[in-house]
Amino acid sequence: MGRHLLAHGKPHCAVNTPQTGTGRRSMSLSSAGSKALDMSSDQLVWLARAGYASRGVVYLIIGLFALLAAIGSGEAQGSKGALEKLMSQPAGAILIAAMIVGLVGYVVWRLIQAVGDADRHGTDAKGLAIRGGLLVSALTYTALAIFAATQLGIVTGSSDSGSGGGGFAQTVAGFVGSQWVATGLSVVFVCVGIAHWYKALTGKFRDHFAASEDKMKFISPISVVGLCARGTVFFILAFLLFYRGLTAGEEGGSTPGMKDALKFIQELPMGDALLGGMAIGIGLFALYSFCEAVWRKVDVEEGI
Secondary structure: OOEEEOOOOOEEEOOOOOOOHHHHHHHHHHHHHHHHHOOOHHHHHHHHHHHHHHHHHHHHHHHHHHHHHHOOOOOOOOHHHHHHHHHOOOOHHHHHHHHHHHHHHHHHHHHHHHHHOOOOOOOOHHHHHHHHHHHHHHHHHHHHHHHHHHHOOOOOOOOOOOOOOHHHHHHHHHHHOHHHHHHHHHHHHHHHHHHHHHHHHOOHHHHHEOOOHHHHHHHHHHHHHHHHHHHHHHHHHHHHHHHHHHHOOOOOOOOOOHHHHHHHHHOOOOHHHHHHHHHHHHHHHHHHHHHHHHHEOOOHHHHO
């Protein structure tokens, strides 16, 4: 195998290595993975980048409606609400169909990251925790893709625009109790929020970009603010989930989502100003997603 995929998705010629040891294992895994997925590396890279772009569209719509809510001209929306708004636009069905393709691509890439360790997080405790988070992300966006499919009538199901994780959480709560589930998910959300802030403030996000220093001069501030904004949303979700778990009793309550977090911000003192700031942060996270769609390292051959 004389070709490898660079971080930014473009192939280049590489020196052939003997077909023994690690080199042979890597290439045999790549061959097996490609056959299993019936896709070439270039197609997988395209899907991954389409996935980041789709995530960006979702967050751009969320940020826009949060800004409108802050100035009293609309209502904040979650990720499913964003898709519903997209569906209501002219050519909405075409837009949603494109979003489904992107979301499926994002799920495939997240699975490659989680299972195949495409980003080389390793198998120590920290690496496994990160890969576990990537797997949860794949499941979350799978639910969002299914919801998008219901908008086109491809899949029948609930069109509720609430949180996508409520069903699973409520199922588990039926076995172990709602308060335990709420506490456990709250801890998970806090960890995810910390991870976002850590990634932003330490500049770890830079490791995953294949962009020139000139481009990183504008990518970096966008990434820092966007990641911190999304991390803050996870902190708010953790608080809401923990509070609802304590006050809902054995029956439990609904799992909060992005829309609930934004409404919580708006109900705080100076809530409209805070919501406006969060809207800008979410919009910058959307731009960060678009930057990932263009310049993120997508080494699919490392993960399959």
